[in-house]
Amino acid sequence: MKAATFDYAVAKTVAEASALLASSGAAAAIAGGQSLLPMLNLRVALPDLLVDIGRLHELKEIAATSSTIRIGALTTHAAIEDGKLPEAFGGLMQKVAAKISYRAVRNHGTIGGSVALADPASDWSGCLLALGARVRISGLKGTRAQPIGEFVLGQYSTSLADDEIILGFDVPRPDAALRWGFSKVVRKSGAFADSIAFAVARGRGGPACVVLAAAADRPCLLPKVAERIQAGNGSEDAMRAAIAHDVAEHLPQDDAYLLRLHTSTVLRAVRELHAR
Amino acid sequence: MKSLTLELNGGTVTHEVEPRETLADFLRERCRLTATHLGCEHGACGACTVAVDGQATRSCLRLAVMCDGRSVQTLEGLEGDPTMEVLRRHFHQSHAVQCGFCTPGMLMMARDILLRMPRPNAETVREQLSGQICRCTGYSGIVTAIVAAAQELGGPAGQTT
Numbered sequence: 001m002k003a004a005t006f007d008y009a010v011a012k013t014v015a016e017a018s019a020l021l022a023s024s025g026a027a028a029a030i031a032g033g034q035s036l037l038p039m040l041n042l043r044v045a046l047p048d049l050l051v052d053i054g055r056l057h058e059l060k061e062i063a064a065t066s067s068t069i070r071i072g073a074l075t076t077h078a079a080i081e082d083g084k085l086p087e088a089f090g091g092l093m094q095k096v097a098a099k100i101s102y103r104a105v106r107n108h109g110t111i112g113g114s115v116a117l118a119d120p121a122s123d124w125s126g127c128l129l130a131l132g133a134r135v136r137i138s139g140l141k142g143t144r145a146q147p148i149g150e151f152v153l154g155q156y157s158t159s160l161a162d163d164e165i166i167l168g169f170d171v172p173r174p175d176a177a178l179r180w181g182f183s184k185v186v187r188k189s190g191a192f193a194d195s196i197a198f199a200v201a202r203g204r205g206g207p208a209c210v211v212l213a214a215a216a217d218r219p220c221l222l223p224k225v226a227e228r229i230q231a232g233n234g235s236e237d238a239m240r241a242a243i244a245h246d247v248a249e250h251l252p253q254d255d256a257y258l259l260r261l262h263t264s265t266v267l268r269a270v271r272e273l274h275a276r
Numbered sequence: 277m278k279s280l281t282l283e284l285n286g287g288t289v290t291h292e293v294e295p296r297e298t299l300a301d302f303l304r305e306r307c308r309l310t311a312t313h314l315g316c317e318h319g320a321c322g323a324c325t326v327a328v329d330g331q332a333t334r335s336c337l338r339l340a341v342m343c344d345g346r347s348v349q350t351l352e353g354l355e356g357d358p359t360m361e362v363l364r365r366h367f368h369q370s371h372a373v374q375c376g377f378c379t380p381g382m383l384m385m386a387r388d389i390l391l392r393m394p395r396p397n398a399e400t401v402r403e404q405l406s407g408q409i410c411r412c413t414g415y416s417g418i419v420t421a422i423v424a425a426a427q428e429l430g431g432p433a434g435q436t437t
Contacts, residue, residue: 105407
């Protein structure tokens with residue numbers, strides 16, 4: 001037994017979860033616990049109350065409308081890997097899910113937990129940013145929604161208030177076949193990423209979005225690279241120049257290795273998109 | 277202390293537990309089921325892998341209280357399990373065991389792989405086992421054993437994943 005002592009309560013409703021979280025100065029919500037348990041075991045996280053939100057049915061909703069895919073916060077990486085979403089965005093989300101940590105972790109780790117933690121090296125905040133997702137949030141004052149790019153504020157920092165939890169995500173359905181590329185550099189499969197790149201475009205000449213994660217304190221957009229994809233012409237040298245320009249904007253310091261690393265992941269993602 | 281009732285290896289057990297107790301500690305200390313080994317206690321090594329509601333789970337990354345009402349299977353509960361029996365024999369034949377510390381986790385994960393994938397090849401097995409750490413064998417014997425067990429248990433030849 002390694003964790004320090006804490007109290008534990010299972011929330012039976014979303015409202016009760018918020019009330020419990022607000023009842024203590026150092027309460028923390030736990031869903032799958034796959035990031036929180038290591039932090040508890042290492043005593044990096046020291047909550048006095050854990051509020052288990054893992055049994056809230058509202059957070060398990062997976063639904064599709066003509067314009068949106070709703071993904072409940074408690075959807076596990078393994079469920080996405082196994083194709084349980086009604087729309088997997090051309091297979092992008094399945095591919096991303098399958099590369100997160102290890103299967104035993106994916107069986108319990110949730111998409112909501114991953115985004116709420118806001119680890120800069122996490123996959124989902126970057127992927128959902130590339131897909132234009134909105135975060136649905138519930139707290140004592142009611143529910144609200146926010147674009148994920150505004151929700152994630154920095155390293156382990158989000159706009160969640162103490163009493164708020166993520167209900168899930170609304171991801172717009174692509175109006176044309178989604179072309180995408182995804183590249184990730186890890187020291188060993190399942191380890192934390194050194195660099196992650198997502199490139200998506202709706203059809204040919206449609207809006208494109210390119211995201212680099214695990215580089216700065218939160219996933220960042222690469223607008224010049226996206227413009228080049230949308231324009232659909234130009235040499236690879238021009239693409240490399242656009243990548244180098246955008247990546248340099250977000251690197252904390254001038255580091256030749258990091259610039260080369262992130263340039264490669266973005267270039268691989270762009271090449272994969274072009275091949276689709 | 278919280279009261280916890282779960283199904284463990286086919287029987288029902290009830291214990292009082294501290295909220296901070298992991299499932300691994302619960303299994304080893306309260307239930308005296310010591311096949312589940314604890315290596316790193318932060319999800320990196322895979323030695324403590326068990327099944328919760330049939331899904332491979334790191335028991336060091338699960339609080340025991342979170343398993344209230346769930347079904348937990350450990351290696352002890354899989355004696356006579358058809359997949360595990362074949363795996364055990366191939367682990368023996370391929371010398372997939374050296375010091376044995378990682379073996380329970382390896383067997384639990386190997387069974388999970390074979391239940392999800394009919395005939396995995398060596399490359400798939402290596403990828404799927406990347407969360408299980410063995411510091412003795414170099415993995416060759418382990419991968420050989422799992423592939424051989426898959427061939428014995430799996431569907432028609434030629435069908436690989």
